[in-house]
Amino acid sequence: MRIVLVGPPGAGKGTQAAYLAKNLAIPHISTGDLFRANISQGTPLGVEAKSYMDAGNLVPDSVTIGMAEDRMEQADAVEGFLLDGFPRNLGQAEALDAFLQTKGLKLDAVLDLEVPEDEVVKRIAGRRICRKDSSHVFHVEYNKPQTEGVCDACGGELYQREDDREDTVRKRLEVYHSETEPIIDYYKAQDLVVTIPALGKVAEVTQRAMDALERGE
Ligand code: AP5
Ligand code: ZN
Numbered sequence: 122m123r124i125v126l127v128g129p130p131g132a133g134k135g136t137q138a139a140y141l142a143k144n145l146a147i148p149h150i151s152t153g154d155l156f157r158a159n160i161s162q163g164t165p166l167g168v169e170a171k172s173y174m175d176a177g178n179l180v181p182d183s184v185t186i187g188m189a190e191d192r193m194e195q196a197d198a199v200e201g202f203l204l205d206g207f208p209r210n211l212g213q214a215e216a217l218d219a220f221l222q223t224k225g226l227k228l229d230a231v232l233d234l235e236v237p238e239d240e241v242v243k244r245i246a247g248r249r250i251c252r253k254d255s256s257h258v259f260h261v262e263y264n265k266p267q268t269e270g271v272c273d274a275c276g277g278e279l280y281q282r283e284d285d286r287e288d289t290v291r292k293r294l295e296v297y298h299s300e301t302e303p304i305i306d307y308y309k310a311q312d313l314v315v316t317i318p319a320l321g322k323v324a325e326v327t328q329r330a331m332d333a334l335e336r337g338e
Contacts, residue, residue: 128234131241177292234319253277
């Protein structure tokens with residue numbers, strides 16, 4: 122299956138993607154995680170991406186599209202993938218369609234995680250991620266690690282993302298509304314969008330998404 126997850130910052134895309142990818146036996150491809158891995162390795166791509174991310178802006182398409190395509194071309198993604206955080210504007214959505222078309226492939230579904238804005242603000246304020254692997258995500262109240270400050274998955278140190286500061290979060294929400302939301306209409310025109318109410322326990326949201334995919338909506 123080839124699935125796109127969309128939703129505002131803090132909607133729970135990364136959290137859900139980890140479970141959905143495991144259930145569906147496809148890789149979880151997060152452009153945010155790819156950028157953060159490049160930043161922690163100090164690559165030129167990471168250096169370029171960091172200034173945009175810290176300001177809450179999108180990293181330019183000229184960098185992002187090639188990075189996402191390279192990842193989708195890796196061997197583990199041949200049978201499908203779950204995209205988290207890509208595409209994030211109309212240019213990226215069109216590039217993804219063109220990329221899939223050259224391979225005779227298409228998307229199966231676009232899952233739109235719907236969460237009220239006051240909830241995403243609470244989720245982001247309490248989020249802590251792992252220094253060793255930014256796809257290991259916790260929350261100080263809603264999704265506590267067994268030991269405070271320590272990643273359950275790998276023992277890495279938990280910290281607050283730099284772009285989770287209040288002013289940057291406001292900017293990221295603005296960018297979501299102006300640049301990313303239009304892709305929902307773009308995919309509605311292709312009849313691919315399934316809206317998933319994303320309030321409630323993590324496992325309940327995962328179940329809603331799995332049910333929707335099984336119904337083939
Ligand atoms: P990215 O890393 O993609 O961030 P984002 O889209 O802003 O999304 P988040 O990671 O903030 O949230 P999420 O929806 O994954 O929520 P999570 O599961 O962590 O992008 C970061 C930056 O990179 C961008 O600003 C941009 O600069 C750049 N970038 C990335 N992709 C790009 C692209 N394609 N083009 C250009 N630039 C790009 O959950 C949030 C918190 O809530 C966690 O603490 C979690 O434990 C908790 N939680 C989750 N589910 C629940 C629940 N059901 N109940 C209670 N708490 C919950
Ligand atoms: Zn970890």
